[in-house]
Amino acid sequence: MAEITPEIASLRRNYTDTGLPDNLLPGDPFLLFKRWFDEALSSGVLEPNAMTLATSDSNTLPNARTVLMKGINESSIRFFSNYESQKGAEIQHNSNVACVFWWGELERQVRLRGLAKKISEQESENYFKSRPRDSQIGAWASRQSSPIKNREELEKLFSEIRDSYNGRDIPKPPFWGGYDIEVHQIEFWAGRPGRLHDRILYEKRHQTWSRKRLMP
Numbered sequence: 155m156a157e158i159t160p161e162i163a164s165l166r167r168n169y170t171d172t173g174l175p176d177n178l179l180p181g182d183p184f185l186l187f188k189r190w191f192d193e194a195l196s197s198g199v200l201e202p203n204a205m206t207l208a209t210s211d212s213n214t215l216p217n218a219r220t221v222l223m224k225g226i227n228e229s230s231i232r233f234f235s236n237y238e239s240q241k242g243a244e245i246q247h248n249s250n251v252a253c254v255f256w257w258g259e260l261e262r263q264v265r266l267r268g269l270a271k272k273i274s275e276q277e278s279e280n281y282f283k284s285r286p287r288d289s290q291i292g293a294w295a296s297r298q299s300s301p302i303k304n305r306e307e308l309e310k311l312f313s314e315i316r317d318s319y320n321g322r323d324i325p326k327p328p329f330w331g332g333y334d335i336e337v338h339q340i341e342f343w344a345g346r347p348g349r350l351h352d353r354i355l356y357e358k359r360h361q362t363w364s365r366k367r368l369m370p
């Protein structure tokens with residue numbers, strides 16, 4: 155059984171945020187999501203676009219890791235990865251995913267659920283071109299999630315790819331690109347005093363958003 159040390163058990167913070175009053179909730183949750191994201195950006199949150207992305211494997215076992223959100227539009231969010239990575243294989247098998255942002259400095263959490271879909275090659279190429287050269291080389295060098303003998307092997311692969319392009323433009327690897335998550339559920343959580351936190355859940359059915367308040 156896991157040991158609960160008094161030091162960890164006593165970690166506690168009293169949240170003071172003014173929360174999510176009903177009269178300020180928009181009909182479209184993406185308006186609120188964009189506003190919260192802008193506030194996370196301007197509040198100096200470390201990596202405000204970092205989110206936990208949960209998928210499930212072919213045995214339905216859950217899996218999660220951090221990725222960076224690279225775009226938001228009216229009802230979807232975008233991230234980039236290796237299509238042949240573990241997450242890539244899992245999304246191929248089951249495109250239902252969930253994401254969580256935790257903006258601790260603002261005492262806010264956002265949970266999203268939706269369907270992940272590969273974006274067009276052209277859009278992935280456009281973004282790939284904007285990446286630093288070392289990241290472009292890294293995308294070729296890393297067969298993400300595959301085992302490698304040691305660190306030296308990886309660095310050797312990186313140098314070989316760097317030398318083979320020798321100043322020329324680096325094309326996007328065919329196994330690398332973006333996903334859009336078309337969101338159908340989004341929950342906003344704001345820390346409030348006395349653990350009476352605010353939770354507002356939006357759900358989309360037939361292109362229409364509805365919302366309800368959940369107990370904390």
Ligand SMILES: Cc1cc2nc3c(=O)[nH]c(=O)nc-3n(C[C@H](O)[C@H](O)[C@H](O)COP(=O)(O)O)c2cc1C
Binds near residue numbers: 219223233236242298
């Ligand atoms: C802050 C942070 C940001 C990351 N951003 C990405 C990302 O945008 N895309 C990505 O493929 N991996 C990203 N990673 C690495 C992933 O967490 C993960 O290690 C990798 O994608 C392999 O996951 P998988 O084996 O489940 O496919 C990031 C890791 C951290 C800690």
